[in-house]
Amino acid sequence: MAEAILFCALERIGDLLIQQADFLGKVGDDVQLLQTELRRMQCFLKDASARQEEDQKIRNWVAEIRDVAYDAEDVVESYILKVVFRRGRSIHTIGNMLATWEVGSEIEDIKAKISNLTRSLETYGIRPIREGDDSRFAYEGRQQLRRTYSHLVEDDVVGLEDKTKELVTLLVKEERYQVISICGMGGLGKTTLARKRKLYQIQWEKKCLVILDDLWTMQAWNSLRPAFPIGKSRSKILLTTRNKDVATYVDPKALIHEVQCLTEEMSWELLQKKAMLPGGHGIGNFTWERLGMKMVRHCGGLPVAIIVLGGLLATKHTLKDWEMVYRNINSYLRRGKGHEQEFGGVSEVLASSYYDLPYQLKPCFLYLGHFPEDFEIPTKKLMRMWVAEGIVSSVQGETAEDVAERYLDELIERCMVQVGRRNFIGRVKTCRLHDLMRDLCLSKAKEENFLQATHLRHKNDPVAASSSMVPIVTPMAKIRRLAIYLDEGVNRCISSEYEKSSHLRSLLFFYAKEVGMINWEQLKPVFNNFKLLRVLDLEGFKITEHLPKAIRKLVHLRYLNLRNSKVRVLPSSIGNLVCLHNLDLSFDLLDGLQRGEIPNVIWKMEQLSHLYLPKSFTINGADKLRLDSLNNLKTLRNVDARKCCIKDLVKLTNLSKLGMHSVKSYEELKVILKHPSPILNSLWLLSLQIWGERVEEKDLRQLFSDCHHDFYRLSLGAALSKLPEYNSFPPNLIKLTLWGSRLVEDPMPTLGKLPHLQFLRLPHTYFGKEIVCLTESFPRLKYLFISNFPKLEKWKIYDTAMPSLLELQIRRCEQLKKLPDGLRLVTTLRELEIIEMPNGFLNRLKVGGEDFYKVQQVHSIKLWARSSCF
Known part of the structure; x- marks a missing residue:
């Protein structure tokens, strides 16, 4: 873990030397020397990290190196902070000269600590390890963690009986697979499943069955590979592993059996x-x-x-x-x-997975400890926090967020992180930690001085000793990351022991729904003491509506999240946060009854990658919100065409996701849509609401023809004269929402020909009497939502239509008398939801009803009347 901290510190210091050269001035030479000293320690850390579990003195040495790396980063960033607040003054002013002297002195102290640590290397027998030489240490460490077994049969096996039979069938009868892998997190029963008696007997009855238990790495397989004549015999290999990548490496065509937790x-x-x-x-x-x-x-x-x-x-x-x-x-x-x-x-069983992690994945895993037990963690949020913190950075042409997604996928492949939900293109949308894996995460985070989590409860609330909630803990000397869980009735947000935590990098709040309104006075320490913060998450926070001017002090912020908070008014001083990468201003505005107030200073935040504006807002000091300088923007949501200068969008050529509303007419958009369009050439996702005029078919064709080839998601709110032919749509469109279209021609024959469409939402889209899903239409559609078709009376579904449909929702189509008979042929359907439909329609679908035979194969049926669910 110390390797990761040191690596991040070196990356950060290197970035500061480049980006803040003007502010560093003469101190830059001292910082470069410090960077060199830290880099020398890297090669010693690999040996020390591999041996720290067996020697307390080495463990202490590694902890000291970790703290030195943190201190080096703190010193440089604190100096820049002081100089920023004296911006415009001469470098020879007493304040700047004093700051320069102080940082020089602090750097000398750190170099002295490094020298002392270097002198102790020989005493501890620590030697430098070059890149690629450390695999032996990792292998030896894992050898100690492995358990050995004689062939003992486990009598009490629960939940594996059917899986055992399935494996026996695959091993005995299935000729297509020569390698069968059992994957899952530590302790799930992979080994127990692999060593059942029936599987063991097959070794005698058939050609040969070889069981490789707990295979960790591709290197381990490479050393064993010559002993197995894969492809040249009928022998079978059964292996267990916690890493799915290892399973596919052994044989890309192998059958992988993933073990699940017990019910x-x-x-x-x-x-x-x-x-x-x-x-x-x-x-x-x-x-x-x-x-x-x-x-x-x-x-x-x-x-x-x-x-x-x-x-x-x-x-x-x-x-x-x-x-x-x-x-x-x-x-x-x-x-x-x-x-x-x-x-x-x-x-110990779970910790072996942690020890096996590459150093760059360890801080990513530990960062998950911020989130409460059983919390569904939004992956976008998580990955952007990793980037903002600097624990993930760009690598050889990959963006930092692409690297973060790859790291998360690897944690999932290693069975350390569980998938919550996936989006319509299969990407992980939410993830979570198993309760016991979270316990390990918090334990290691505290041990590594990485993260502190505290639960603030009302003083009169008894806390059961058996509670699985995060315990109230004694603070560490230098807390770097803090998660605070607030219970109902708490009278302060930050306990007094944390108020002076000046080294804090991340601060995340989580709250019970019953927590009342909180005054900014309670958060004074955030602005006065936590000046090195990079991540501040106040999502859903019930805080008084005016964000304090003191926000200007947090100049190192990369991530500020005010989504669904009660904040409504931003001060102009927020323009001082020029390092922000992610700014979420999606306030809770009481369903549009309120408006946010934002100053015209966002244009100063030139490093912004993701900007979420309030759904409704006014601008202080200007008619239009200026956005033209935000060349790094990838995501821009809730653009109000009445309040933003649309011409500014032409310059944002890195945009991949754009959401606009309140566009008066299609003519207004032509300034950014005219061919060739730099915006449409980069967009992958477009959410567009056009008010007023109908959009003509020829304009839609022009819009679609200018779209990027990989454009996959479109949300269009406008009255449409007619849909263009299917081959005019973006060729890789996966998700489509057409709302308020008021079409009079059935859209289904056209939309059913889109070859990759998986998600289709049609609210207020059609004003005709009949829709028809033709034979072989919607070949990949998984989710279909139809609502507010006021004149729809009849729906036909022909044979082989929608062969992949999983979920169907019908809402407020009052004239529709019954479900189409062809729905019974859609055998993949697993969830049906009928909302606010006439009682006669609902009664036909109940058990024993006239239409129940059409849906009896559906796993989940929800029938919602206007005020109840059957």
């Missing part, structure tokens, strides 16, 4: 077997069962955790003993009491 019922069944519950307090005794169910939920469906818990409970024979285990369950699970020899604690 709550399966978890309870396994716990009963492992705890060896006697009849006196088994399933028949409600008190014991309720307590056992509570405890097993803490295991999150992870078999190794349930086994550890069961082994402990097997030694406890009274209800009082069980209650004591429940109160201390988290510490018991981490230590693995009762199963030390077999598992060494759940944390």
Whole structure:
């Protein structure tokens, strides 16, 4: 981990030497020397990091190097902060001369610390490791973490019976696959599944079955590869791994079996077997069962955790003993009491995955510890925070955000991060941590002085000792990142022990829904003391509406999120935040009843990559909001054509996502849409609302013809005279929303020919009486939403139409009498939602109703009347 911190510090200092050369002045030479000294330490860190688990002195040495790297970054950034606030004054003023002397003195102190650390290298036997020489250390470390087994059959196997049969079938009968991989996070039961008796017997009954348990790296496979005649025999290889990339590397055509967590019922069944519950307090005794169910939920469906818990409970024979285990369950699970020899604690099983991470992924993983338990983490938000913090940067032509997405994918492939939801093109939209993986994350984050999380509760609220919430913790000397969870009734946002945390880089707030309005006075420390902040997340914060002028002090901010907050008015001093990369001003404006007030200073933030304007706003000091200087913008949302100069958009040639509204007419857009259009040539996503005039078919054709080849998402709000032919649409269109189109011709025959369309939303789109989905239409459509077709009476779906449809929603089509008969042929449909439709329509779809046969294959059916759900 120290390697990652040192690498980030070197990157940051290097950037400052380039970007802030004017401010650094003569200090730049000292900073360069400091950078050189830190770079020398890098090659020693690989040896030290590999050996720190076995030697406390080396562990302390690594921690000191980590702190020196942090201090070096702090010193340089603090100096720039002082000079920025004296901007315009002579470099020879007493204030600037004093700041220069101070930073020079601090740099000398840091170099002295590095010299002392270097002298101790020989004492500890630490030697420099060059790039590529460190694989031996990682391999040896993993060897110590691995468990060895004789061929012992696990009798109590829950949740794997069907999977075992499936694997046996694949191994015995399936000829297409020679390598079968079992993937999943540590402790899920991959090894147990692989060593069941039936699989073991196949080695004797068939040609040969080779089991490779817990294969970690591609290098390990390369060393074993010559022993396996893949493609030349009928032998089978069964391997278990936590890294999906390893599985596909062994054989790109291999079948990969991903192991899932147990359900709550399966978890309870396994716990009963492992705890060896006697009849006196088994399933028949409600008190014991309720307590056992509570405890097993803490295991999150992870078999190794349930086994550890069961082994402990097997030694406890009274209800009082069980209650004591429940109160201390988290510490018991981490230590693995009762199963030390077999598992060494759940944390140790999971920690082996952490130790195996490349150094650049460790801070990315630890950063996830900011988020509360069971929190669905928006991946865009997470990745932009990584970039803002500097723990991810661009690499050889890849943008920093592309690198961040690759890192997140690797954490998912390594089964350390779970996928929450994916978007319509398959990208991960939200992710989360398993509860026990989060415990490991917080433990390592605290150990590495990386992150602190604190839960502020009302002083009268008792906190159960068994709570799985983040504990209230003692602050560390130099906190770099802080997550604060606010409960109902708290009277302050930041506890006094954190108010002087001047080294803070990230500050994230999370709150209970019941938290009341908060005054900015409570956040004074943020502006007065946290001047090195790069990430400030106030999403959803119920804060008084005027953002303080003191925001100007946070000149190092890269990420400021005020989405859904009660903030409404921005001061002009926000223009001082010239380093911002991400600015989200999507305030909570009470459903459009209020307007945001923003100053005309955003143009000063030339490094902005993502800008989300308020949905409704006024501009202080100008008629139009100036945006022409924001050449780095990739995302620009909620552009009000009445308040922004549309001509400015022509200059934003890096835009990939644009959302505009309140456009009076299509003529108004021609200034940016005229051929050749630099905007449309770069856009991948366009959300466009045109008020007033109807948009003619020829104008739509022109709009589509100018679009980038990879343009995949369009949201168009305008009255349309007619849709153009399907081959006029962008060829790779995946998501399409047409609202307020008021078409009189059925749009389905045209839209059904779009070859890649997966998501189609049609609110207020059609004013005709009939729609028809033709044979083989909508070949890839997965999501279809139809609403407010006021005259629709009949819908036909022909055979083989919509063969991939997963979700269908119909809303407020009052004249539609029944679902089309052809819907019963759409066998892929798994979710049907009918909202605010006539009671007669709803009754036909209930069990026993006239149309139930059309939807009986659907997994989830929701029938919503105007005020209730059936």
